[in-house]
Amino acid sequence: MTSSVDLRPAGVTDALAEAVAGFRLAALDAAVAHEAKRSLFNVLAVAIGAMRHPGVDAILRVAREAGGPAVAPIVGRSVRADAHFAALANGFAGHVDDYDDTHLATVIHPAASIAATLLALVPLCAPSGEDAMRAFVLGCEVQLRVGVAISPEHYDDGWHITGTCGTIGAAVAAAALLHLDAEATARAIGIAASTTVGQREGFGTMAKAYHAGKAAANGIRAASLARGGFTAPADGLARGFADALAHAHRIGSLAIAFEHDFELAKNTYKPYPCGIVAHPAIDAAVALAPRVPRERIAAVAVHCNPLVPELMGNRTPVDGLQARFSAVHGVTMGLVAGTVGLAQYADEVVNDPLVVALRARVALDPSEAMPRAAARVIVTLDDGTIVTETVEHARGSLERPLTDAELGAKAFALVEPVLPGRLDAVRRAVSDLATSATTDALVAAVTA
Amino acid sequence: MSGALIGFAGNAWAFRERERSAVRPLIAATLATALRDASAPHVAIALGAFPPASTRLRATLIGRAETAGPIDAALFAGLAAADGATLATPVVCAALAAGEAANVPGATLLDAVVAGVEVALRVERALHGHSERGWDVRGTCGRLGAAIAAARAFGLQRVAVRNAFGLAATAAGGLAAAQGTMTEAYVVGSAAADGVEAALLARAEFTAAPDALAGRRGVAALMADGLDADVLIAGLGERFALADLPAVAAVPISDALRDAVAALDRAPTLYALVAATRP
Numbered sequence: 158m159t160s161s162v163d164l165r166p167a168g169v170t171d172a173l174a175e176a177v178a179g180f181r182l183a184a185l186d187a188a189v190a191h192e193a194k195r196s197l198f199n200v201l202a203v204a205i206g207a208m209r210h211p212g213v214d215a216i217l218r219v220a221r222e223a224g225g226p227a228v229a230p231i232v233g234r235s236v237r238a239d240a241h242f243a244a245l246a247n248g249f250a251g252h253v254d255d256y257d258d259t260h261l262a263t264v265i266h267p268a269a270s271i272a273a274t275l276l277a278l279v280p281l282c283a284p285s286g287e288d289a290m291r292a293f294v295l296g297c298e299v300q301l302r303v304g305v306a307i308s309p310e311h312y313d314d315g316w317h318i319t320g321t322c323g324t325i326g327a328a329v330a331a332a333a334l335l336h337l338d339a340e341a342t343a344r345a346i347g348i349a350a351s352t353t354v355g356q357r358e359g360f361g362t363m364a365k366a367y368h369a370g371k372a373a374a375n376g377i378r379a380a381s382l383a384r385g386g387f388t389a390p391a392d393g394l395a396r397g398f399a400d401a402l403a404h405a406h407r408i409g410s411l412a413i414a415f416e417h418d419f420e421l422a423k424n425t426y427k428p429y430p431c432g433i434v435a436h437p438a439i440d441a442a443v444a445l446a447p448r449v450p451r452e453r454i455a456a457v458a459v460h461c462n463p464l465v466p467e468l469m470g471n472r473t474p475v476d477g478l479q480a481r482f483s484a485v486h487g488v489t490m491g492l493v494a495g496t497v498g499l500a501q502y503a504d505e506v507v508n509d510p511l512v513v514a515l516r517a518r519v520a521l522d523p524s525e526a527m528p529r530a531a532a533r534v535i536v537t538l539d540d541g542t543i544v545t546e547t548v549e550h551a552r553g554s555l556e557r558p559l560t561d562a563e564l565g566a567k568a569f570a571l572v573e574p575v576l577p578g579r580l581d582a583v584r585r586a587v588s589d590l591a592t593s594a595t596t597d598a599l600v601a602a603v604t605a
Numbered sequence: 606m607s608g609a610l611i612g613f614a615g616n617a618w619a620f621r622e623r624e625r626s627a628v629r630p631l632i633a634a635t636l637a638t639a640l641r642d643a644s645a646p647h648v649a650i651a652l653g654a655f656p657p658a659s660t661r662l663r664a665t666l667i668g669r670a671e672t673a674g675p676i677d678a679a680l681f682a683g684l685a686a687a688d689g690a691t692l693a694t695p696v697v698c699a700a701l702a703a704g705e706a707a708n709v710p711g712a713t714l715l716d717a718v719v720a721g722v723e724v725a726l727r728v729e730r731a732l733h734g735h736s737e738r739g740w741d742v743r744g745t746c747g748r749l750g751a752a753i754a755a756a757r758a759f760g761l762q763r764v765a766v767r768n769a770f771g772l773a774a775t776a777a778g779g780l781a782a783a784q785g786t787m788t789e790a791y792v793v794g795s796a797a798a799d800g801v802e803a804a805l806l807a808r809a810e811f812t813a814a815p816d817a818l819a820g821r822r823g824v825a826a827l828m829a830d831g832l833d834a835d836v837l838i839a840g841l842g843e844r845f846a847l848a849d850l851p852a853v854a855a856v857p858i859s860d861a862l863r864d865a866v867a868a869l870d871r872a873p874t875l876y877a878l879v880a881a882t883r884p
Contacts, residue, residue, distance in 0.1 A: 222660070222805065223805060241676075315823075348791060352744075359775045359814045364812070385650035386646075401780055
């Protein structure tokens with residue numbers, strides 16, 4: 158373990174907190190600012206689309222039983238909740254459909270926990286639009302940078318990096334909204350480091366999306382305690398956090414300055430609501446659909462990277478949540494539906510006997526020779542005809558990012574069924590946020 | 606492997622006097638410490654940050670007149686009881702907050718603490734190299750025990766107990782590096798609070814990993830060098846790890862608190878115990 162040799166420069170947490178406190182949104186590069194807007198827009202649309210999930214109901218039920226004054230907005234709903242439960246509900250909704258943003262180098266989905274932190278603190282902090290966007294950028298960027306410093310070891314060890322690094326990012330976003338100075342921000346990070354959340358064992362259950370909500374709630378608690386003068390270990394990131402959470406890391410060389418090289422600029426948006434490693438294969442399946450009559454499919458071979466069966470290896474999902482970790486389900490739906498959206502992950506679709514039968518004919522054929530970004534799908538028809546499609550880079554990857562128009566189409570499909578006619582208001586509120594006096598328009602646009 | 610542990614913790618059997626007698630001193634010492642430190646600076650900061658609110662389910666804040674929701678009540682109890690805390694401390698704090706909110710009889714509180722402490726202790730002893738990796742066992746094993754205790758207090762059935770355990774497991778945390786700062790107390794308090802939160806969410810049909818302790822990406826795999834199955838589950842319900850708990854730290858205990866704890870087995874409610882934690 159790297160902990161045995163202490164070569165780290167002292168005070169990486171303090172240096173980071175100094176940079177956070179000194180960060181000015183006006184100095185942000187236009188391309189990064191645009192990506193921040195895309196990240197916020199995407200996650201709000203995804204959360205709105207998930208507002209009817211039973212997990213949101215469960216969180217709001219507990220909020221009614223055990224929560225304080227219901228003042229914070231819940232995306233897609235008319236009810237409110239206290240800051241803690243609003244953070245849990247909005248973070249959960251942003252991540253539960255596995256349709257949110259992904260920073261591919263770390264596999265962090267940064268926006269759900271940070272958007273949830275922001276919405277939860279709106280009543281208490283009444284931030285200006287600029288404060289809100291500044292906090293969003295900082296919360297995303299810091300968690301991504303911390304993630305980079307402990308990747309790939311941390312995720313490979315089994316941690317759900319969205320929850321663990323999300324807790325640190327949420328503490329920073331909350332600290333920004335509470336206008337903490339550098340010293341208090343460093344303590345907020347140190348407190349948050351003792352309540353990180355997220356083990357990959359929870360994948361395929363509601364626990365996975367709970368990680369994003371809980372990261373927000375824990376980040377808010379940490380910053381709130383820090384504001385009151387609560388003490389924390391010095392250099393919380395370098396002392397304890399990184400050693401406990403990764404068998405090897407480079408936390409000492411954490412990127413500090415917010416001048417260039419923003420990780421947030423490399424955020425991507427999922428075109429399909431499932432684990433991202435299966436997206437190249439699903440792309441290939443969607444491309445094949447017009448050429449493959451579903452009743453004639455005899456066998457399907459998916460040449461893919463070994464991470465696909467490792468992370469998405471469920472062959473017999475019994476509900477939509479499990480299907481999100483089933484590459485064979487995604488490929489099957491791509492072939493038979495020609496599109497893979499939320500509808501293709503409905504429980505009744507996952508259990509449709511025709512779908513079950515077709516899934517059984519899809520085989521994953523993993524090989525280290527196949528890059529993570531690529532896949533080849535080979536369909537054998539009943540007369541022996543072979544049809545093949547190869548994808549080098551999935552739609553939604555850094556090489557083939559979703560265009561603003563594609564992102565808008567995705568958001569429309571999510572928002573329209575829940576808040577009809579509201580998409581333009583959401584888009585405008587996000588787009589204008591940094592120059593708005595308040596977050597009122599944003600809250601009005603995303604709530605029922 | 607989590608299954609056997611959940612089966613033990615989730616059945617509603619009453620425990621015997623031998624086990625109950627082992628936890629009475631833990632309850633008394635935890636509450637006496639919390640009562641003594643209820644106005645300590647770190648507790649005052651938390652009270653300022655999270656003002657007690659009027660809620661449908663409520664539990665009394667130890668050492669104070671107000672009530673709060675059971676999650677916050679467990680948080681404040683854990684913060685106040687943190688001086689000299691063991692992994693039993695979050696369990697007691699979660700059991701009391703959940704038990705008062707659910708209006709359970711005294712015997713249920715005792716059995717919730719027995720089940721929670723037994724699970725916390727067995728997990729701690731079964732995990733190899735866990736604290737050596739920098740974890741504070743009160744925030745990891747203590748969190749699991751707190752969820753079990755709260756689940757019993759709320760009367761959860763087996764699947765819900767398993768989900769509560771799974772939720773607490775995925776939130777297991779707390780760094781030894783925080784020791785000596787106020788964050789150390791927060792490790793204890795957040796473990797108690799998360800145990801109650803996990804039980805309430807599980808009661809509302811929230812789901813979590815079925816094998817959160819021994820699963821391939823679960824607590825043991827991520828936070829320890831290994832898990833000793835025998836230590837974890839052998840003789841569950843027959844042999845009790847809590848039988849050989851070290852004596853709790855000496856802390857002055859009022860007569861009212863001592864009497865209320867002694868009378869728990871026969872108490873129809875927790876009223877007398879809660880009254881003994883008022884200033």
